Amino acid sequence: MRINVVVRVVTTVVLARSWLLCIKNVSILARSVPKSLVPHGQRYRSSVSSYTPGRSASESTSRATPRFSRFAVLGLGLIGGSMLRAAGGGGVNVVGFDPDESNADAARQAGFEVAGSEAEAVRDADLVLLAMPLTQMPDALAAISAEIAPNAVVTDVGTLKAPVHELVRKYLPDSHFVGGHPLAGTEESGFAAADPMLFRSAPWALTIEFDTEITTWLRLAELICDLGAKPVPTTVAAHDAAIARVIGLPHVLAEALALTGLAGGPLGLSLAAGSYMSGSRVARTRPELVATWCDGNPSLVGALDDAIAHLTAARETLSNDGSILELAIAGHDARIDWEHREFEPVEVRDSIADLLEHGRLGGWITAILPDPRQGVRLLGMRPRK
Amino acid sequence: MRINVVVRVVTTVVLARSWLLCIKNVSILARSVPKSLVPHGQRYRSSVSSYTPGRSASESTSRATPRFSRFAVLGLGLIGGSMLRAAGGGGVNVVGFDPDESNADAARQAGFEVAGSEAEAVRDADLVLLAMPLTQMPDALAAISAEIAPNAVVTDVGTLKAPVHELVRKYLPDSHFVGGHPLAGTEESGFAAADPMLFRSAPWALTIEFDTEITTWLRLAELICDLGAKPVPTTVAAHDAAIARVIGLPHVLAEALALTGLAGGPLGLSLAAGSYMSGSRVARTRPELVATWCDGNPSLVGALDDAIAHLTAARETLSNDGSILELAIAGHDARIDWEHREFEPVEVRDSIADLLEHGRLGGWITAILPDPRQGVRLLGMRPRK
Structure with a gap:
């Protein structure tokens, strides 16, 4: 406690x-x-x-x-x-x-x-x-x-x-x-x-x-x-489309991360550190609220499709012994540019x-x-x- | 700056x-x-x-x-x-x-x-x-x-x-x-x-x-x-499998979130708040390091498959006018149980x-x-x- x-x-x-x-x-x-x-x-x-x-x-x-x-x-x-x-x-x-x-x-x-x-x-x-x-x-x-x-x-x-x-x-x-x-x-x-x-x-x-x-x-x-x-x-539509990507999606990703981490068993949970902690942070939000922010927003389907496409590409690259460096560079630039x-x-x-x-x-x-x-x-x- | x-x-x-x-x-x-x-x-x-x-x-x-x-x-x-x-x-x-x-x-x-x-x-x-x-x-x-x-x-x-x-x-x-x-x-x-x-x-x-x-x-x-x-x-294998879920996956998810947020345009970036900030935080890590932590780890392919399965299920639920409440409850429990x-x-x-x-x-x-x-x-x- x-x-x-x-x-x-x-x-x-x-x-x-x-x-x-x-x-x-x-x-x-x-x-x-x-x-x-x-x-x-x-x-x-x-x-x-x-x-x-x-x-x-x-x-x-x-x-x-x-x-x-x-x-x-x-x-x-x-x-x-x-x-x-x-x-x-x-x-x-x-x-x-x-x-x-x-x-x-x-x-x-x-x-x-x-x-x-x-x-x-x-x-x-x-x-x-x-x-x-x-x-x-x-x-x-x-x-x-x-x-x-x-x-x-x-x-x-x-x-x-x-x-x-x-x-x-x-x-x-x-x-x-x-x-x-x-x-x-x-x-x-x-x-x-x-x-x-x-x-x-x-x-x-x-x-x-x-x-x-x-x-x-x-x-x-x-x-x-x-x-x-x-x-x-x-506009209402532009707002809800934007919110799908910057509120709905981060919450769904956090829930998925928390569950995928849990499925790895107790060893991983004992090794979990900063990246798992910040990535799953908003899974702490009350589930009813998360549902209210996500349900009935058609734009979230598109945002999930985009995210799934990035993850699927990364998965294919890794399974073919490739490097995710390109994704990491693009994601890094996106995040840093946002801050700057x-x-x-x-x-x-x-x-x-x-x-x-x-x-x-x-x-x-x-x-x-x-x-x-x-x-x-x-x-x-x-x-x- | x-x-x-x-x-x-x-x-x-x-x-x-x-x-x-x-x-x-x-x-x-x-x-x-x-x-x-x-x-x-x-x-x-x-x-x-x-x-x-x-x-x-x-x-x-x-x-x-x-x-x-x-x-x-x-x-x-x-x-x-x-x-x-x-x-x-x-x-x-x-x-x-x-x-x-x-x-x-x-x-x-x-x-x-x-x-x-x-x-x-x-x-x-x-x-x-x-x-x-x-x-x-x-x-x-x-x-x-x-x-x-x-x-x-x-x-x-x-x-x-x-x-x-x-x-x-x-x-x-x-x-x-x-x-x-x-x-x-x-x-x-x-x-x-x-x-x-x-x-x-x-x-x-x-x-x-x-x-x-x-x-x-x-x-x-x-x-x-x-x-x-x-x-x-x-063991080496158990370690790398655990790390795939609690280090590799959170980094790949953060990169995908940063890119999907960026693709939504400047309105969303101006509305992005806490959940986007913590969800994409580790996209700030140097890309070469992220690649070193992910490339060549076969377990990360499985971890990505698990995460993609959760996201795809959420996508289907939402596109059928369903609620992601169940996912949110499961993710919330996983995260809170980890802390507890x-x-x-x-x-x-x-x-x-x-x-x-x-x-x-x-x-x-x-x-x-x-x-x-x-x-x-x-x-x-x-x-x-």
Whole structure:
């Protein structure tokens, strides 16, 4: 038991920390936007402002989009709880709900307003965050459909966007919905693990289609910038295809590695070291979550086909006394190039086509600035070509 | 660049540290051998003694096997350099050699005797450690074959044991050879990174076949215990089969993940987070090393077949709208069970069959004790059934 606890804590802290260091540094780049990009006479606004805990709303004077006045968070686990803390700590009017009494009580004891039902929570809210597990979403949507205000903006935090969009289309066909996916999380769960800084420097996919209301999208994007995160514009399909390769696939590979290692017997398990440990790390994730991130994503089939093709080629090479050096060089270059990516500041037009192209190129929004001449200016970062 | 350096340093330090914490705790268990196992009147000897830096040879009075009198280390990179430091720091007569002048100079400047050639280094040595890359081993073996003392013990530190055994059989057919593989290492290399504590608590595979001289095996096993490491008895074939699953396979999977992620384009690379980062971590390893650890290991073909079978089944399940939950549960259990393994102290008879069975069950040797009645007593740890 002792070994396990130590390993679990160290792995969690350490991987979270290394990733944070990585994205912190990206964020340092992101903040170094040249002054020439900033409209004349307009002070460049930090991407972390009004919703930061400890700051009062009145400090934020130059918003590009209307503030939300009441924020309902449905589901007070790690992500929902962190949103409640991040937004509520900044003096915003927030209300939460969770059918799990331990999460609800923890939020109440932390001083937050917690409603007795989903319907009660969304009444009078102009922003509703769906932060419950996907399996609980149909019931929650059915419960709020009659109560939600017609002008309320609805968003979510799920790993796959297609299933959420389908559910919202079914239960809230007239809502102002934009799908969201913060790439934040730890191996902990529940309100007890909620952290208002969880989203700092995290990529946050925000879906945009050609029929999305861009004003709604921009309001959410500004909120996400306020949380210190990086809104990434993407279609539902492009998001789920990307997630198949960088979330679904690594999890399936980790499960396969853990099982193939186990099948080798106890000698191998006693010799297993760093590469087995990091390669199978995410097999520690709760299996129900892994299934939610993988099931029903057609792109994961293609990603698996690609990975299987690489492995089959390696297998053939090895069985013919060949060398996998070529694969190792290509994989090494891919990983190192990923770490070495450089980003440059860009200005993005506030059209759906331009936002989508920006996201497709790996870009995100760093700031949304009010501009008297053209309504809004979007600053972003993008990988250098 | 800054991002990369930070990520590299953090990843290295952090993964090394988490693994160390893990094996340190295993080692705490290993040292808690019940007194009843210790022969009457014999003080239980710590597994870290005479070769520990700072201790003089005279402190060690109760060895079970003869000490080596002169230790030649051929190849002064991370592993060889660490051996030189670990053994030499304890007052043992050590000599090194490395054709790479920067490693040789660094060892000289650290106060070690460095020979001008392999042949000069092995002259008068009764222990020769082959710590050069596998590709340089044929030339090195040819160079020492005429000079090495007939009674000298020879061992190595390579990741695969079959190719080394074949080379030694060819170049030094009459030598007293036992293959070794310390599961220690960092992402650094060269004598500059050498650390006398590198092997502390690391598993150290030590090959034993039915024609191995058990006295030679025990001398090396006691040396490895003295370094604070854990000698694991295994045949060449069982070792290489185990390594295929816990070193070869994780590296090939990491390369495949890095490439499949890259093929998804820049959006995915901007959304890639913890699971992609840990899953592709070892794709950062130098490709030539990865090839050395994989090429020519027939067991890796079987390990890849097993992994491909899991992935193909997952692919079929997903393409038929099924759930990968079952795979995720099995993978999760495999990984968690690995972390939760408990070990118990055992006494192992000093026969080749008993040692091999001990290793096959995932066990290692913790102490070799002199015993007037039966020559030697072997204490070990083994996973609880």
